[in-house]
Amino acid sequence: MKTKLLLVRHGETVDNANKIMQGQTQGELNDTGVRQAEELAAQMASTRIDAIVASDLHRAIQTATIVAAPHGLEVVTTPMLRERDWGGFTGRYIPDLKDEVWPDDIETLEALSDRARKFLHFIKTHYEGKTVLAVGHGIVNKAIQAVHYGKQMREVERMNNCEIRTLEL
Secondary structure: OOOEEEEEEOOOEHHHHOOEOOOOOOOOEOHHHHHHHHHHHHHHOOOOOOEEEEEOOHHHHHHHHHHHHHHOOOEEEEHHHOOOOOHHHOOOEHHHHOOOOOOOOOOOHHHHHHHHHHHHHHHHHHOOOOEEEEEEOHHHHHHHHHHHHOOOHHHOOOOOOOOEEEEEO
16 A cells, blocks of 8 residues: 655745755744645645654744644654755855855765655655655755655755645655
């Protein structure tokens, strides 16, 4: 029996709107992000969802909690869904980073892909045959899709805030 993973990127945050590299900071949904999460909750209200899993960062938990409300489900959190650790780039204005040398403390793509693999294994083993909505972040969600489809991350299209993609595991 297949497991269905409904992969979601969190709603827009204050830092998203200000083009700040959030990385593994907690983040806070702005008014647009709350509205996006509420629209997603309304869109998903009649969809069967057996479990809701979220990154343990606040912006993902906020989004997941809003989406979970119509289903009466608890949100399970996991650090496996955290955004990529951007090290020394964290908290910086993204357009300023274009020509910068990457610091050594950025999480490697190998480590990120390994975390994505562990997350997919976790979903398959703990929620076999279920429909799971998982709220993550832009880059980790790309890594999850790249691992699932056997692609390079650059081949996976960027996800918008509160966009949902379905993976059959």
